[in-house]
Amino acid sequence: AEALLQSMGISPDIPNGKDTHTHTPPHSSASEGNNRGNVMLPWDPDPCALQLHSDSELLGQGFRLGMAKVTQVDFPPKEMVSYSKETQTPADTQTHTQAKPEEEMADPKPAEDSQEEKADEEEKQEEVLPKELTEEEKMHLLNSEEFMAFFDRGSRIVERALSERVDVCFDYSGRDLEDREGEMQAGAKMSLSRVFSDERWSKNRVVTCLDWSPQYPELLVASYNSNDDAPHEPDGVALVWNMKYKKTTPEYTFHCQSAVMSAAFARFHPNLIVGGTYSGQIVLWDNRSNKRTSVQRTPLSASAHTHPVYCVNVVGTENAHNLISISTDGKMCSWNLDMLSQPQDSLELVFKQSKAVAVTSMAFPLGDVNNFVVGSEDGSLYTACRHGSKAGISDVFDGHHGPVTGLSCHSAGGPVDFSHLFISASFDWTVKLWTTKSTRPLYLFEDSCDYVYDVMWSPTHPALFACVDGSGRLDLWNLNNDTEVPSASVVVDGSPALNRVRWAHSGREIATGDSDGQVLVYDVGEKICVPKADEWTRFVHTLVEINENRDEGDELAAQRLLA
Amino acid sequence: RFSAVFIFSPKQAEVEETLKRIQTHKGVIGTIVVNAEGIPIRTTLDNSTTVQYAGLLHQLTMKARSTVRDLDPQNDLTFLRIRSKKHEIMVAPDKEYLLIVIQNPSE
Numbered sequence: 001a002e003a004l005l006q007s008m009g010i011s012p013d014i015p016n017g018k019d020t021h022t023h024t025p026p027h028s029s030a031s032e033g034n035n036r037g038n039v040m041l042p043w044d045p046d047p048c049a050l051q052l053h054s055d056s057e058l059l060g061q062g063f064r065l066g067m068a069k070v071t072q073v074d075f076p077p078k079e080m081v082s083y084s085k086e087t088q089t090p091a092d093t094q095t096h097t098q099a100k101p102e103e104e105m106a107d108p109k110p111a112e113d114s115q116e117e118k119a120d121e122e123e124k125q126e127e128v129l130p131k132e133l134t135e136e137e138k139m140h141l142l143n144s145e146e147f148m149a150f151f152d153r154g155s156r157i158v159e160r161a162l163s164e165r166v167d168v169c170f171d172y173s174g175r176d177l178e179d180r181e182g183e184m185q186a187g188a189k190m191s192l193s194r195v196f197s198d199e200r201w202s203k204n205r206v207v208t209c210l211d212w213s214p215q216y217p218e219l220l221v222a223s224y225n226s227n228d229d230a231p232h233e234p235d236g237v238a239l240v241w242n243m244k245y246k247k248t249t250p251e252y253t254f255h256c257q258s259a260v261m262s263a264a265f266a267r268f269h270p271n272l273i274v275g276g277t278y279s280g281q282i283v284l285w286d287n288r289s290n291k292r293t294s295v296q297r298t299p300l301s302a303s304a305h306t307h308p309v310y311c312v313n314v315v316g317t318e319n320a321h322n323l324i325s326i327s328t329d330g331k332m333c334s335w336n337l338d339m340l341s342q343p344q345d346s347l348e349l350v351f352k353q354s355k356a357v358a359v360t361s362m363a364f365p366l367g368d369v370n371n372f373v374v375g376s377e378d379g380s381l382y383t384a385c386r387h388g389s390k391a392g393i394s395d396v397f398d399g400h401h402g403p404v405t406g407l408s409c410h411s412a413g414g415p416v417d418f419s420h421l422f423i424s425a426s427f428d429w430t431v432k433l434w435t436t437k438s439t440r441p442l443y444l445f446e447d448s449c450d451y452v453y454d455v456m457w458s459p460t461h462p463a464l465f466a467c468v469d470g471s472g473r474l475d476l477w478n479l480n481n482d483t484e485v486p487s488a489s490v491v492v493d494g495s496p497a498l499n500r501v502r503w504a505h506s507g508r509e510i511a512t513g514d515s516d517g518q519v520l521v522y523d524v525g526e527k528i529c530v531p532k533a534d535e536w537t538r539f540v541h542t543l544v545e546i547n548e549n550r551d552e553g554d555e556l557a558a559q560r561l562l563a
Numbered sequence: 564r565f566s567a568v569f570i571f572s573p574k575q576a577e578v579e580e581t582l583k584r585i586q587t588h589k590g591v592i593g594t595i596v597v598n599a600e601g602i603p604i605r606t607t608l609d610n611s612t613t614v615q616y617a618g619l620l621h622q623l624t625m626k627a628r629s630t631v632r633d634l635d636p637q638n639d640l641t642f643l644r645i646r647s648k649k650h651e652i653m654v655a656p657d658k659e660y661l662l663i664v665i666q667n668p669s670e
Contacts (some may be wrong), residue, residue, distance in 0.1 A: 138604045142596075146659055148574055154655035154662040155581045157642055159654050162588050162666060200580075249584070434605075 007421075014244075023061045048057055082437045127283060156251075161247035167477065173543030182355040189488040190476070193509065196222070196241045196519040204229045205237065207513025209262045210502040217504060218244035219251065221276055222519045223263035236260035236483055238275055238285065241519060243509075254285040255292050266337055267314040268321055274337075278310030282325055289392035298340045305331055311362035315369045324386075330356035334386065335447055349374065349384060352392045357382060363407040363438075365419045373436070375404025375424055397439045406501075411440045412462040414536040418520065423465055425455035430475075431467050433546070440554075443546050445477065447485055460507030463539045468498035468512050476510075476528060480538045483546070488528055492520060590648065590667045597621055597661040604660075620663055624656050 124497040133141070141147055180550060197203070205224035213219035219240055226235035234255035258279035266272035266284075273285045275294070282305070283294035298304045303325035312325045314337070322334040322344065330350060333343035349357045358377035365371065371385045371394075381397040381404060406425040410418045420436045431452055433443040450470035458464035465478040472495035475486035496514035503510055507529050511521045586594045586607050595613055596605040601621035606613040628640040643654040646668075655662040 133598075133602055133604060140605055141598060142578065148578070148662045151578055151581070151662070152658040154657060154660070155585060157655050158653055158662055158664050159581075159584060159588075161642070161644065162585065162591065164663065208640055 001130075021201065029228075085364075088425075098111065103419055119410045129319070134330040143317040150557055152290065159247045159249060160245040163248070167192075189528055190474070190490045190510070190522045191525075192490075192520060193523045194243060194521040196220075196250070196521070198239060198253075201237050201239060201250070201253055202517035202519075203227070203518045207499050207517060207519060208260060208514050209264075209517065210500045210509070210511050211264045212502060212504050213265045213270075214267055217506060218242055219265075220502075220504075220519065220521070221263050221265060222511075222513055223260035225259035225261070225278070234276055236275065236283075238263050238273060240273070240287070242448060243521065252285075252287050254294070256283045256294050256297075261308050261310050262312045264314065265313050266323070268318050269337055270511045272337065274312050274314070274323060276325055276327075277314040278308045280305035280307050280309060280327055282309060282312065282323070282335070282340065284337070296340045298335070299342070303346070305329075306331060307331070310360050311374075313362065313364060317420040324362075325415050326359045328339060328358045328377065330359060332359075332384075332386075335496065345386075347386065347391055349393055351380075351382065351396060357393065361404055361407040361424075363422060365543075366411045366413065367419065367421070372411065373422055374409055375407045375426075378405045379403060379426060379428070381407075381434070382425055385429055397434060397441060398441060400424065400426035400428045400430065400540060402451075404451065406456070406467075408456045408465065409461050410457050410458065410462070412464075414462055414530070414531075416462075416536045417538055418462060418536075418539065421543075422434075422453050423457065423468055425449045431455050431541050438548070442543075442550060443483060445483070447475065448473070451466075451497075456501050456503055458503050458507050458529060459505055461529055463535050463542060464529065465529075466501050466510055467505065470497040471497055472498060472514070474498060474501065474510065474512055475521065477523065478528065478545075479542050480535060488524075490522065585664060588666075590669075592665045592667055593663075594665075595661075599664060616663060616665070620652065620654055621661060624654055624661055630654065648657045658669040 015202055018065050022263070086150050105413050112537070148486040175228075202222075202224055204227045204333060205339040207222050208225050209223045211221050211514060213221070219242055221238055221240050224237040224239070227233055234257060236256040236259045238254040238256075239250035239253040240254075240259055242558040244468050254273065254275075256275065256277060258277040258281060258499060260277050260283075262276040266274050271286050271288050273287070275283045276283065276488045278284060279300060282298040284296040285293075300306065303327065304546050307327040307329040309325050309327045312322055312323065314323050316322055323337055324332065324334050326332045327351070330348055332347045332349055334345040349359060351357055356378070357374060359374045363373050365373075370387055371383060373381060373383050375381050379399070379402050380401040381399050382393045383395045383397075384393045385391060385494050408423050412418075421442075422436070423431055423433050423435065425431050427453060429450065431445040431446050431448075432441040434441050442490050445467075446468045448471075449467040450473075452467055452469045455467040460464070461478075463481075465479075466474065466476050468474050472492040474492065476488040477483075481487050492514060494516070496516045496518070498512050500513040500515050501510060502512075507524075508526075509521055509523055511519055513519050582594060582596075582605065585591060591609040593606070593612070593616070595603050595608065595617055595619075597603050597617045597620070601618055601619040604615045608616070623645075624640070624643055627643055631638050631640045640656055643656065645652040645654075649667065651666045651668050653664045653666065
């Protein structure tokens with residue numbers, strides 16, 4: 001037997017891990033050797049084959065047992081290291097007592113041991129044992145990404161819920177009815193509805209631009225310039241305010257490194273907000289990202305803008321739109337919002353091949369994507385067009401005596417088209433009414449005693465526009481009523497300079513931003529802002545009168561000159 | 564209540580600010596942040612009250628959530644508000660955490 005084993009190459013001393021190998025090979029080769037006369041089969045290491053051999057052997061004659069040493073090799077089972085943290089839901093009510101000693105071991109820096117222990121003791125009595133976490137663990141949790149995301153959502157909802165003071169359980173029977181203030185407001189012309197201001201982000205900054213969301217009429221974006229008192233805070237801030245809830249904090253807060261001079265909701269991209277900055281960069285913020293900084297920025301290069309961008313606007317249709325931006329060096333770029341690394345198209349706005357126009361405001365007439373008007377720092381107004389053989393500045397208007405601060409094209413659609421009309425505001429204390437068909441102004445509104453900072457046509461009423469000036473006045477002019485004085489006027493508390501004015505898309509509310517970083521929203525009385533059916537025809541007559549007066553005025557002026 | 568050694572990241576500071584703002588809102592009695600197992604991780608109330616609120620509201624939120632999902636598996640709980648004679652308890656739930664705010668609405 002020994003000899004056989006040795007011939008197989010197995011010495012009894014050599015350990016062999018698998019039992020099958022030691023048992024069967026001697027049999028198989030032995031039996032085969034017997035049957036076929038010493039023909040050694042190659043040792044088939046496959047245990048199954050060996051097993052077959054041995055089975056056949058067993059069925060036949062008896063087998064010879066050989067001694068073989070088998071070394072036991074014991075592989076310990078793989079240790080699954082687990083930190084048991086089990087849930088405390090009452091359905092599986094079991095006192096997880098084993099958790100406690102583990103937790104104590106894992107506790108490296110017990111910060112408040114005594115409190116925890118006391119709490120633990122109390123909890124022992126309860127059926128469900130909530131565990132305590134160490135301070136470190138808590139801080140770790142609080143710093144985690146998921147917590148930030150949860151907290152951002154949760155706190156937003158809770159803050160809105162907290163601010164709503166609706167008491168659904170109010171009982172009218174045993175209590176005095178509160179005074180109904182609502183009735184008093186109906187007759188008022190303009191009433192202050194909301195004031196939006198943020199202690200940290202809007203204080204000491206000037207509101208540079210306002211825009212209402214085309215998609216959610218309650219959202220309003222306000223951009224701010226730098227805070228001189230806080231040099232470490234970002235220079236540019238844009239806050240999105242929500243009119244729908246009484247929450248006094250912004251819905252979204254966005255920053256960038258340079259003061260934001262203009263901001264707009266990207267019209268066909270509901271999640272994006274575009275900002276034009278003092279450095280010439282155009283930044284894009286996305287409310288889907290958790291960051292407060294911009295998700296995209298245009299490069300600071302000569303191909304884009306290197307001067308402050310006061311005008312940004314998305315023009316076009318859903319399938320074919322561009323972001324148009326103009327900086328104060330006269331450069332106009334048109335961008336594709338998906339790719340801000342370089343402008344799709346750029347154009348230098350120069351007048352008569354020499355002077356670049358320092359554009360401070362821009363407006364596109366309703367429905368027009370090619371022709372637009374621009375106002376410049378030197379008080380001139382120009383029409384221009386984007387495409388075509390004569391792309392660039394087309395006509396110059398008589399303009400103002402001071403920098404143009406605001407431009408607005410007529411946008412109230414109705415039975416008559418007034419889209420050739422536009423109004424401009426300027427540092428020269430006046431607002432002028434123009435038509436693109438003539439280079440002389442149609443009318444001059446000189447009711448203000450301070451720089452007029454912005455002007456805007458009502459989106460719904462054809463003869464109504466609003467203007468704001470540096471003395472804190474917000475004026476509403478209804479040209480069908482009176483062209484000499486505003487039909488409604490309100491002075492903001494504290495008389496801060498009002499930098500911007502924007503009608504809401506409904507035409508019922510007006511937002512204005514002041515130099516103290518406040519955004520004030522006024523409700524406009526129905527009598528003033530809701531147009532009646534005949535407003536358009538009345539406005540036609542008003543324009544005719546204005547035209548006649550202008551011609552008369554010109555004649556008189558001409559006569560005086562001659563005389 | 565909490566040890567003075569904090570490691571503040573800027574985001575953490577914002578969280579602190581928001582929590583403080585919620586806590587100082589008119590009528591708010593307490594604010595508690597609870598994790599998925601019902602363990603309070605931030606609170607402005609004393610320990611025993613916190614533990615009580617956290618435990619009970621955690622159970623209630625789980626029950627409410629399971630109710631909503633049983634009625635319609637595609638649905639989920641987004642906000643829970645309990646109005647009682649004396650208080651209003653608001654719970655903003657999430658997969659992992661709960662934000663509990665107790666307010667006295669009559670103030």
